[in-house]
Amino acid sequence: METSAPGKDRQERILDAVVELLSHGGISSVSMRAVAREAGVSLGLVNYHYADKASLIAAALRRVEEQDLAIVAPDPDLSPEERLRAALARVAAPEYLTTEYLSLRLQLWSLAQAHEDFEQINTEAQKRYRAGLAALIRAARPELSRGECARRAADIDVVQNGLWLTALLGLDRASVKRSVVRCEEIALRDD
Amino acid sequence: METSAPGKDRQERILDAVVELLSHGGISSVSMRAVAREAGVSLGLVNYHYADKASLIAAALRRVEEQDLAIVAPDPDLSPEERLRAALARVAAPEYLTTEYLSLRLQLWSLAQAHEDFEQINTEAQKRYRAGLAALIRAARPELSRGECARRAADIDVVQNGLWLTALLGLDRASVKRSVVRCEEIALRDD
């Protein structure tokens, strides 16, 4: 039969548990035992699949970062400019603007500061995100130089990060919307 | 003689230690023992001055937030518009753009997510910061309504938070500078 690999489901549930705990109580609430409990799995199994706590968390972070890249994934049904607008609007989509997701991002950044391994994971993910964004801009505005696209992508990244952070600290839908518009202006303005 | 109160110095050093540990290793590296060691003080004294770990950290957070308000403190030597520009430029001043300070801010936000007491401290500080910013804008642009000033202050807060976050994750002085300019545009534009 073509079922999923035997240990795969449990591994996924373990990573889910890490993410769940991380986003709700911060790194302090992520212990091997809490993860096992949350995943409905024995303590030993967590250590069986992941060598130690650091690599467990690293695996969870990598999975989260992977999902994040979906934001700048080009939508094939749209024109280049619409594709860009869709990507820029996506950061304010309900699925990303939840407390749970935003809090997770914050914990992720926080971890990147405290641990070198996590910092590397985060840095690489951010680089890929910006590259995806720059590519979208370049497709929508072919006349712009590669450097200018990278510059605009960096500026948008600043506003988006601020948008997420501010949404998390005290959700203000109006200012979120204005920030999305600001990102569009940065990406598409002519000069 | 007019020296400082006896226990005051040690209390300050204890809070310094919390901030130091927090910004360098995150909340995970803040233990009562580590704080005592860093402050050059016995373990018992930390618990003597602060009822428990939570109130110790809360005290440290309150002190940091207090310092943050200095950013929007009006500079009496300048005209209203210059005063505003000075405040907006201050977020990119060398004293605030250090890894240590930025990392501290991040940990602070992260703590606000995980603990309700810390969230309240953070929320109130942010409110006061925005109010200070709005007041600066209103002084520089008296023709603007109170609501419009608050709106602009909120938008600037978004960009500034993003600026700090991005500076921390991967310092890019050029995009930092562009973001400061963007904040000035938001604050001062006519329309």
Add this chain to the structure above:
DNA sequence: TGAGGGATTGAACGTTCGTCCAGTTCTTCG
């Protein structure tokens, strides 16, 4: 000078942590 009280110490307690491991169950395949 000496009594009183705040400041300070380090040992001790019980809990929880990450890690390890001997043992058991499950799955696969000759």
Add this chain to the structure above:
DNA sequence: CGAAGAACTGGACGAACGTTCAATCCCTCA
């Protein structure tokens, strides 16, 4: 079926944790 190996369990270990507390230090003032 039965051997083999992967998946999985839970108890045990030492270390580190937050908290408590009796004891000591140090300053002040009567």
